Amino acid sequence: MKYYSLIDKVYLEKNLLEAYGRVKSNRGAPGIDGVSVEIFAEKLPEEIERLSGEIKRGEYKPMSLRGVEIPKADGKTRQLRIPAVRDRVVQQSLKEVLEPIFEEGFHPSSYGYRKGRNAWQAVEKAKAFASKYGLCNVVELDLSECFDTLDHEKIIDSVAERVSDGKILKLIRAILKSGVMEDGVWKETETGSPQGGVISPLLANIYLNEFDQKMKARGIRIVRYADDILIFSKTQEEAREFLAIAINILEIDMKLKVNRNKTRITTLEDGFHFLGFEIKGERVGIEKSRLKRFKEKVRKLTRRNQSRPVKEIVKQLNPLLRGFASYFRIVDFQSILRGLLSWIRRRLRAIILHQWKTTKKLNRVLRRTGWKEKVNMRMNKWRSSHSKAANYAIPNRFFEEMNLVDMTKYHHPLSKFPILDP
Numbered sequence: 001m002k003y004y005s006l007i008d009k010v011y012l013e014k015n016l017l018e019a020y021g022r023v024k025s026n027r028g029a030p031g032i033d034g035v036s037v038e039i040f041a042e043k044l045p046e047e048i049e050r051l052s053g054e055i056k057r058g059e060y061k062p063m064s065l066r067g068v069e070i071p072k073a074d075g076k077t078r079q080l081r082i083p084a085v086r087d088r089v090v091q092q093s094l095k096e097v098l099e100p101i102f103e104e105g106f107h108p109s110s111y112g113y114r115k116g117r118n119a120w121q122a123v124e125k126a127k128a129f130a131s132k133y134g135l136c137n138v139v140e141l142d143l144s145e146c147f148d149t150l151d152h153e154k155i156i157d158s159v160a161e162r163v164s165d166g167k168i169l170k171l172i173r174a175i176l177k178s179g180v181m182e183d184g185v186w187k188e189t190e191t192g193s194p195q196g197g198v199i200s201p202l203l204a205n206i207y208l209n210e211f212d213q214k215m216k217a218r219g220i221r222i223v224r225y226a227d228d229i230l231i232f233s234k235t236q237e238e239a240r241e242f243l244a245i246a247i248n249i250l251e252i253d254m255k256l257k258v259n260r261n262k263t264r265i266t267t268l269e270d271g272f273h274f275l276g277f278e279i280k281g282e283r284v285g286i287e288k289s290r291l292k293r294f295k296e297k298v299r300k301l302t303r304r305n306q307s308r309p310v311k312e313i314v315k316q317l318n319p320l321l322r323g324f325a326s327y328f329r330i331v332d333f334q335s336i337l338r339g340l341l342s343w344i345r346r347r348l349r350a351i352i353l354h355q356w357k358t359t360k361k362l363n364r365v366l367r368r369t370g371w372k373e374k375v376n377m378r379m380n381k382w383r384s385s386h387s388k389a390a391n392y393a394i395p396n397r398f399f400e401e402m403n404l405v406d407m408t409k410y411h412h413p414l415s416k417f418p419i420l421d422p
Contacts, residue, residue, distance in 0.1 A: 019092035031084030067182035081194035107212030112226035113201035135232035142262035146227035325407035
Protein backbone atom coordinates (compact mmCIF):
# COMPACT_ATOMS: atom_id res chain seq x y z
CA MET A 1 0.00 0.00 0.00
CA LYS A 2 1.24 3.46 -0.95
CA TYR A 3 0.34 6.74 0.72
CA TYR A 4 -0.45 9.94 -1.13
CA SER A 5 -1.05 13.59 -0.14
CA LEU A 6 0.59 13.53 3.28
CA ILE A 7 2.20 16.99 3.26
CA ASP A 8 -0.97 18.66 4.57
CA LYS A 9 -0.62 16.64 7.79
CA VAL A 10 2.96 17.89 8.22
CA TYR A 11 2.09 21.60 7.86
CA LEU A 12 -1.16 21.45 9.84
CA GLU A 13 -0.64 24.02 12.61
CA LYS A 14 -2.15 21.74 15.25
CA ASN A 15 0.40 19.03 14.37
CA LEU A 16 3.28 21.53 14.34
CA LEU A 17 2.26 22.76 17.80
CA GLU A 18 2.22 19.20 19.12
CA ALA A 19 5.60 18.64 17.48
CA TYR A 20 6.97 21.68 19.29
CA GLY A 21 5.75 20.20 22.58
CA ARG A 22 7.79 17.05 21.95
CA VAL A 23 10.85 19.05 20.89
CA LYS A 24 10.54 21.11 24.06
CA SER A 25 10.30 18.01 26.26
CA ASN A 26 13.48 16.63 24.64
CA ARG A 27 15.26 19.92 25.43
CA GLY A 28 18.40 20.04 23.32
CA ALA A 29 20.85 22.78 22.43
CA PRO A 30 20.19 25.67 20.01
CA GLY A 31 21.07 25.29 16.36
CA ILE A 32 23.15 27.55 14.16
CA ASP A 33 20.85 30.54 14.75
CA GLY A 34 21.38 30.42 18.53
CA VAL A 35 17.63 30.24 19.18
CA SER A 36 16.80 28.03 22.15
CA VAL A 37 13.54 26.19 22.73
CA GLU A 38 12.55 28.88 25.25
CA ILE A 39 13.28 31.76 22.88
CA PHE A 40 11.35 30.01 20.10
CA ALA A 41 8.36 29.73 22.49
CA GLU A 42 8.24 33.52 23.03
CA LYS A 43 6.67 33.94 19.59
CA LEU A 44 5.29 30.43 19.20
CA PRO A 45 2.01 31.22 17.34
CA GLU A 46 3.84 33.39 14.78
CA GLU A 47 6.64 30.83 14.33
CA ILE A 48 4.19 27.95 13.84
CA GLU A 49 2.13 29.98 11.37
CA ARG A 50 5.28 30.92 9.44
CA LEU A 51 6.50 27.31 9.27
CA SER A 52 3.09 26.05 8.19
CA GLY A 53 2.89 28.63 5.40
CA GLU A 54 6.44 27.96 4.16
CA ILE A 55 5.87 24.19 3.96
CA LYS A 56 2.45 24.62 2.32
CA ARG A 57 3.84 26.95 -0.35
CA GLY A 58 6.94 24.83 -0.90
CA GLU A 59 9.19 27.64 0.35
CA TYR A 60 10.50 25.96 3.49
CA LYS A 61 14.28 25.65 3.57
CA PRO A 62 16.03 24.16 6.61
CA MET A 63 18.97 26.01 8.11
CA SER A 64 22.43 24.51 8.06
CA LEU A 65 23.27 22.20 10.94
CA ARG A 66 25.54 23.22 13.79
CA GLY A 67 28.46 20.79 13.94
CA VAL A 68 29.67 19.68 17.37
CA GLU A 69 32.35 17.10 18.18
CA ILE A 70 31.52 14.70 21.01
CA PRO A 71 34.39 12.67 22.56
CA LYS A 72 34.08 8.87 22.27
CA ALA A 73 35.32 6.23 24.70
CA ASP A 74 38.14 5.21 22.32
CA GLY A 75 39.58 8.73 22.28
CA LYS A 76 38.10 9.61 18.90
CA THR A 77 35.25 12.05 18.34
CA ARG A 78 31.72 11.67 17.00
CA GLN A 79 30.12 14.32 14.84
CA LEU A 80 26.86 15.58 16.30
CA ARG A 81 24.94 17.83 13.95
CA ILE A 82 22.28 19.96 15.61
CA PRO A 83 19.36 21.40 13.63
CA ALA A 84 17.75 24.71 14.58
CA VAL A 85 14.68 24.45 16.83
CA ARG A 86 12.36 25.44 13.96
CA ASP A 87 13.79 22.61 11.85
CA ARG A 88 13.46 20.13 14.71
CA VAL A 89 9.77 21.05 14.93
CA VAL A 90 9.32 20.34 11.21
CA GLN A 91 11.22 17.05 11.49
CA GLN A 92 9.13 16.00 14.48
CA SER A 93 5.90 16.70 12.60
CA LEU A 94 7.22 14.77 9.60
CA LYS A 95 8.26 11.88 11.85
CA GLU A 96 4.78 11.66 13.40
CA VAL A 97 3.30 11.32 9.90
CA LEU A 98 5.79 8.77 8.54
CA GLU A 99 6.37 6.56 11.58
CA PRO A 100 3.02 4.70 11.62
CA ILE A 101 3.32 4.01 7.88
CA PHE A 102 6.66 2.23 8.19
CA GLU A 103 6.32 0.74 11.66
CA GLU A 104 4.13 -2.14 10.50
CA GLY A 105 6.77 -3.27 8.00
CA PHE A 106 9.78 -3.29 10.30
CA HIS A 107 11.54 -6.51 11.27
CA PRO A 108 10.34 -8.05 14.58
CA SER A 109 13.94 -8.16 15.86
CA SER A 110 14.56 -4.46 15.28
CA TYR A 111 14.34 -2.62 18.60
CA GLY A 112 16.07 0.75 18.27
CA TYR A 113 14.09 4.00 18.26
CA ARG A 114 10.71 2.32 18.02
CA LYS A 115 7.70 3.09 20.20
CA GLY A 116 7.07 0.44 22.84
CA ARG A 117 10.49 -1.15 22.32
CA ASN A 118 13.71 -0.75 24.27
CA ALA A 119 17.26 -1.99 24.74
CA TRP A 120 16.25 -4.43 27.49
CA GLN A 121 13.86 -6.24 25.14
CA ALA A 122 16.66 -6.46 22.56
CA VAL A 123 18.96 -8.01 25.18
CA GLU A 124 16.27 -10.48 26.20
CA LYS A 125 15.72 -11.47 22.54
CA ALA A 126 19.47 -11.93 22.04
CA LYS A 127 19.72 -14.05 25.17
CA ALA A 128 16.74 -16.16 24.06
CA PHE A 129 18.20 -16.83 20.60
CA ALA A 130 21.56 -17.88 22.05
CA SER A 131 20.45 -19.90 25.08
CA LYS A 132 16.91 -21.13 24.42
CA TYR A 133 16.96 -21.60 20.64
CA GLY A 134 20.43 -23.16 20.57
CA LEU A 135 21.89 -20.45 18.30
CA CYS A 136 24.95 -20.19 20.51
CA ASN A 137 27.41 -18.91 17.86
CA VAL A 138 27.12 -15.15 17.59
CA VAL A 139 28.43 -12.52 15.18
CA GLU A 140 28.96 -9.08 16.71
CA LEU A 141 28.74 -6.90 13.62
CA ASP A 142 30.03 -3.34 13.76
CA LEU A 143 29.16 -0.70 11.16
CA SER A 144 31.56 2.19 10.58
CA GLU A 145 29.86 5.57 11.09
CA CYS A 146 26.51 4.22 9.93
CA PHE A 147 24.46 7.42 10.31
CA ASP A 148 27.11 9.45 8.46
CA THR A 149 27.31 7.07 5.47
CA LEU A 150 23.66 6.48 4.62
CA ASP A 151 23.21 7.08 0.89
CA HIS A 152 20.78 9.94 0.26
CA GLU A 153 19.27 8.48 -2.90
CA LYS A 154 18.71 5.14 -1.21
CA ILE A 155 17.01 6.92 1.71
CA ILE A 156 14.65 8.68 -0.72
CA ASP A 157 14.03 5.45 -2.63
CA SER A 158 13.31 3.56 0.61
CA VAL A 159 10.76 6.16 1.71
CA ALA A 160 9.27 6.27 -1.81
CA GLU A 161 8.41 2.56 -1.60
CA ARG A 162 5.55 3.50 0.74
CA VAL A 163 5.11 7.26 0.17
CA SER A 164 4.28 8.75 -3.21
CA ASP A 165 3.84 12.35 -2.10
CA GLY A 166 6.56 14.25 -4.00
CA LYS A 167 6.42 17.14 -1.54
CA ILE A 168 7.28 14.79 1.33
CA LEU A 169 10.22 13.39 -0.62
CA LYS A 170 11.36 16.91 -1.50
CA LEU A 171 11.17 17.89 2.18
CA ILE A 172 13.29 14.90 3.22
CA ARG A 173 15.84 15.71 0.53
CA ALA A 174 16.06 19.32 1.75
CA ILE A 175 16.67 18.09 5.32
CA LEU A 176 19.41 15.71 4.17
CA LYS A 177 21.09 18.33 1.96
CA SER A 178 20.96 21.24 4.44
CA GLY A 179 24.74 21.27 5.01
CA VAL A 180 26.70 21.73 8.23
CA MET A 181 28.58 24.68 9.70
CA GLU A 182 31.81 23.66 11.46
CA ASP A 183 34.26 26.24 12.85
CA GLY A 184 32.68 28.92 10.69
CA VAL A 185 33.05 26.88 7.50
CA TRP A 186 30.00 25.57 5.61
CA LYS A 187 30.25 22.00 4.35
CA GLU A 188 27.90 20.18 2.03
CA THR A 189 26.21 17.06 3.41
CA GLU A 190 26.63 14.58 0.58
CA THR A 191 25.82 11.45 2.60
CA GLY A 192 24.30 10.55 5.93
CA SER A 193 21.39 11.52 8.08
CA PRO A 194 22.65 13.79 10.87
CA GLN A 195 23.01 12.41 14.39
CA GLY A 196 21.08 14.98 16.37
CA GLY A 197 18.29 15.24 13.83
CA VAL A 198 14.81 14.24 15.05
CA ILE A 199 14.01 12.35 11.85
CA SER A 200 17.37 10.58 11.58
CA PRO A 201 16.61 7.47 13.72
CA LEU A 202 13.44 6.78 11.72
CA LEU A 203 15.25 7.25 8.39
CA ALA A 204 18.02 4.92 9.57
CA ASN A 205 15.46 2.26 10.51
CA ILE A 206 13.75 2.63 7.13
CA TYR A 207 17.14 2.34 5.43
CA LEU A 208 18.39 -0.65 7.45
CA ASN A 209 15.08 -2.49 7.15
CA GLU A 210 16.32 -3.68 3.75
CA PHE A 211 19.14 -5.53 5.53
CA ASP A 212 16.74 -6.90 8.16
CA GLN A 213 14.31 -8.26 5.59
CA LYS A 214 16.99 -9.79 3.36
CA MET A 215 18.44 -11.65 6.35
CA LYS A 216 14.95 -12.75 7.38
CA ALA A 217 14.22 -14.03 3.87
CA ARG A 218 17.27 -16.30 4.19
CA GLY A 219 16.09 -17.60 7.56
CA ILE A 220 18.97 -15.92 9.40
CA ARG A 221 18.18 -14.81 12.95
CA ILE A 222 19.33 -11.31 13.89
CA VAL A 223 18.76 -8.74 16.61
CA ARG A 224 19.33 -5.10 15.70
CA TYR A 225 19.23 -1.95 17.80
CA ALA A 226 19.95 0.97 15.45
CA ASP A 227 23.40 0.12 14.03
CA ASP A 228 24.24 -2.48 16.70
CA ILE A 229 23.72 -5.87 15.05
CA LEU A 230 23.94 -9.47 16.26
CA ILE A 231 23.66 -12.50 13.97
CA PHE A 232 22.94 -15.96 15.41
CA SER A 233 23.79 -19.45 14.14
CA LYS A 234 24.14 -23.03 15.32
CA THR A 235 27.75 -23.54 14.24
CA GLN A 236 30.93 -21.53 13.67
CA GLU A 237 30.86 -22.47 10.00
CA GLU A 238 27.32 -21.13 9.70
CA ALA A 239 28.36 -17.96 11.53
CA ARG A 240 31.13 -17.30 9.00
CA GLU A 241 28.70 -17.94 6.14
CA PHE A 242 26.06 -15.59 7.63
CA LEU A 243 28.67 -12.90 8.22
CA ALA A 244 29.74 -13.07 4.56
CA ILE A 245 26.10 -12.73 3.48
CA ALA A 246 25.60 -9.77 5.83
CA ILE A 247 28.73 -7.99 4.56
CA ASN A 248 27.62 -8.50 0.98
CA ILE A 249 24.19 -6.98 1.68
CA LEU A 250 25.51 -4.06 3.72
CA GLU A 251 28.48 -3.09 1.60
CA ILE A 252 27.34 -3.91 -1.94
CA ASP A 253 23.57 -3.50 -1.81
CA MET A 254 23.39 -0.75 0.80
CA LYS A 255 26.67 1.15 0.36
CA LEU A 256 27.61 0.91 4.04
CA LYS A 257 30.94 -0.10 5.57
CA VAL A 258 31.51 -2.98 8.00
CA ASN A 259 34.28 -2.38 10.53
CA ARG A 260 36.16 -5.67 10.29
CA ASN A 261 38.44 -4.78 13.20
CA LYS A 262 35.51 -4.63 15.60
CA THR A 263 33.36 -7.34 14.01
CA ARG A 264 33.92 -10.77 15.53
CA ILE A 265 32.47 -14.26 15.89
CA THR A 266 32.07 -15.55 19.43
CA THR A 267 29.97 -18.00 21.43
CA LEU A 268 27.50 -17.91 24.28
CA GLU A 269 30.04 -19.79 26.41
CA ASP A 270 32.74 -17.15 25.81
CA GLY A 271 30.20 -14.34 26.04
CA PHE A 272 29.09 -11.66 23.60
CA HIS A 273 28.55 -7.92 23.98
CA PHE A 274 25.44 -5.98 23.06
CA LEU A 275 24.40 -2.43 23.98
CA GLY A 276 26.84 -2.28 26.89
CA PHE A 277 25.78 -5.64 28.33
CA GLU A 278 27.70 -8.92 28.36
CA ILE A 279 25.64 -12.06 27.81
CA LYS A 280 27.51 -15.15 28.94
CA GLY A 281 25.89 -18.51 29.57
CA GLU A 282 22.64 -17.87 31.39
CA ARG A 283 23.76 -14.56 32.91
CA VAL A 284 23.62 -10.94 31.83
CA GLY A 285 26.33 -8.62 33.16
CA ILE A 286 27.89 -5.25 32.40
CA GLU A 287 30.49 -4.97 29.66
CA LYS A 288 33.90 -4.23 31.20
CA SER A 289 34.52 -1.15 29.05
CA ARG A 290 31.22 0.40 30.16
CA LEU A 291 32.07 -0.31 33.80
CA LYS A 292 35.48 1.27 33.34
CA ARG A 293 33.98 4.41 31.72
CA PHE A 294 31.49 4.77 34.56
CA LYS A 295 34.19 4.49 37.21
CA GLU A 296 36.34 7.07 35.39
CA LYS A 297 33.43 9.54 35.48
CA VAL A 298 32.92 8.89 39.20
CA ARG A 299 36.64 9.42 39.87
CA LYS A 300 36.56 12.81 38.14
CA LEU A 301 33.68 13.94 40.34
CA THR A 302 35.13 12.55 43.58
CA ARG A 303 38.73 13.77 43.62
CA ARG A 304 39.94 13.94 47.23
CA ASN A 305 41.64 17.32 47.00
CA GLN A 306 38.51 19.42 46.53
CA SER A 307 36.96 21.84 48.97
CA ARG A 308 33.34 21.67 47.78
CA PRO A 309 30.81 20.44 50.35
CA VAL A 310 30.11 16.73 49.98
CA LYS A 311 26.41 17.51 49.62
CA GLU A 312 27.19 19.38 46.38
CA ILE A 313 29.31 16.48 45.14
CA VAL A 314 26.48 14.04 45.89
CA LYS A 315 24.04 16.27 44.01
CA GLN A 316 26.33 16.21 40.97
CA LEU A 317 26.92 12.45 41.28
CA ASN A 318 23.27 11.46 41.53
CA PRO A 319 22.23 11.90 37.86
CA LEU A 320 25.22 9.75 36.81
CA LEU A 321 24.39 7.02 39.34
CA ARG A 322 20.69 7.13 38.55
CA GLY A 323 21.27 6.87 34.80
CA PHE A 324 23.78 4.02 35.12
CA ALA A 325 21.67 2.03 37.60
CA SER A 326 18.48 2.57 35.61
CA TYR A 327 20.03 1.38 32.36
CA PHE A 328 21.83 -1.62 33.87
CA ARG A 329 18.93 -2.57 36.14
CA ILE A 330 18.56 -5.94 34.39
CA VAL A 331 22.01 -7.32 35.23
CA ASP A 332 22.00 -10.65 37.04
CA PHE A 333 24.92 -9.68 39.25
CA GLN A 334 23.43 -7.47 41.97
CA SER A 335 26.78 -7.72 43.74
CA ILE A 336 28.26 -5.45 41.03
CA LEU A 337 25.93 -2.59 41.92
CA ARG A 338 26.44 -3.18 45.66
CA GLY A 339 30.20 -3.14 45.17
CA LEU A 340 30.06 0.07 43.12
CA LEU A 341 27.91 1.80 45.72
CA SER A 342 30.30 0.76 48.51
CA TRP A 343 33.27 2.06 46.48
CA ILE A 344 31.50 5.39 45.83
CA ARG A 345 30.71 5.84 49.52
CA ARG A 346 34.35 5.13 50.33
CA ARG A 347 35.50 7.82 47.88
CA LEU A 348 33.12 10.29 49.52
CA ARG A 349 34.48 9.34 52.97
CA ALA A 350 38.00 9.99 51.64
CA ILE A 351 36.92 13.50 50.60
CA ILE A 352 35.44 14.21 54.02
CA LEU A 353 38.56 12.98 55.84
CA HIS A 354 40.75 15.07 53.55
CA GLN A 355 38.62 18.15 54.27
CA TRP A 356 38.84 17.53 58.05
CA LYS A 357 42.64 17.59 57.62
CA THR A 358 43.51 16.37 61.12
CA THR A 359 42.17 13.70 63.43
CA LYS A 360 40.90 16.36 65.82
CA LYS A 361 37.58 16.69 63.96
CA LEU A 362 37.37 12.92 63.43
CA ASN A 363 37.81 12.19 67.13
CA ARG A 364 35.24 14.82 68.06
CA VAL A 365 32.67 13.19 65.75
CA LEU A 366 33.55 9.73 67.07
CA ARG A 367 33.09 10.80 70.69
CA ARG A 368 29.55 12.01 69.88
CA THR A 369 28.72 8.54 68.56
CA GLY A 370 30.04 6.80 71.69
CA TRP A 371 33.42 5.75 70.32
CA LYS A 372 35.80 5.35 73.27
CA GLU A 373 39.31 5.11 71.78
CA LYS A 374 41.35 7.98 70.40
CA VAL A 375 42.15 7.54 66.70
CA ASN A 376 45.45 8.49 65.12
CA MET A 377 45.82 8.09 61.34
CA ARG A 378 46.81 10.00 58.19
CA MET A 379 43.65 11.68 56.98
CA ASN A 380 44.71 12.07 53.34
CA LYS A 381 45.51 8.39 52.73
CA TRP A 382 43.16 6.21 50.67
CA ARG A 383 43.40 3.33 53.15
CA SER A 384 42.10 5.59 55.94
CA SER A 385 38.74 5.90 54.19
CA HIS A 386 38.25 2.15 54.66
CA SER A 387 39.08 2.11 58.35
CA LYS A 388 36.61 1.10 61.03
CA ALA A 389 36.79 4.57 62.54
CA ALA A 390 35.93 6.28 59.24
CA ASN A 391 32.95 3.98 58.70
CA TYR A 392 31.80 4.57 62.28
CA ALA A 393 32.11 8.36 62.04
CA ILE A 394 30.59 8.54 58.53
CA PRO A 395 28.14 5.60 58.31
CA ASN A 396 26.07 4.62 55.29
CA ARG A 397 23.12 6.36 56.96
CA PHE A 398 24.99 9.66 56.55
CA PHE A 399 24.86 9.30 52.74
CA GLU A 400 21.26 8.09 52.78
CA GLU A 401 20.26 11.29 54.60
CA MET A 402 22.18 13.20 51.93
CA ASN A 403 20.00 11.39 49.33
CA LEU A 404 22.87 9.61 47.60
CA VAL A 405 21.22 7.39 44.98
CA ASP A 406 21.06 3.75 46.08
CA MET A 407 21.80 1.94 42.82
CA THR A 408 20.80 -1.45 44.22
CA LYS A 409 17.15 -0.37 44.44
CA TYR A 410 16.89 -0.05 40.66
CA HIS A 411 17.24 -3.77 39.99
CA HIS A 412 14.55 -5.09 37.66
CA PRO A 413 14.54 -8.71 36.42
CA LEU A 414 15.05 -9.11 32.68
CA SER A 415 11.87 -11.20 32.50
CA LYS A 416 9.86 -8.02 33.15
CA PHE A 417 10.74 -6.85 29.64
CA PRO A 418 8.97 -9.22 27.19
CA ILE A 419 10.70 -9.80 23.85
CA LEU A 420 7.43 -9.10 21.97
CA ASP A 421 8.11 -11.48 19.08
CA PRO A 422 9.48 -15.04 18.84
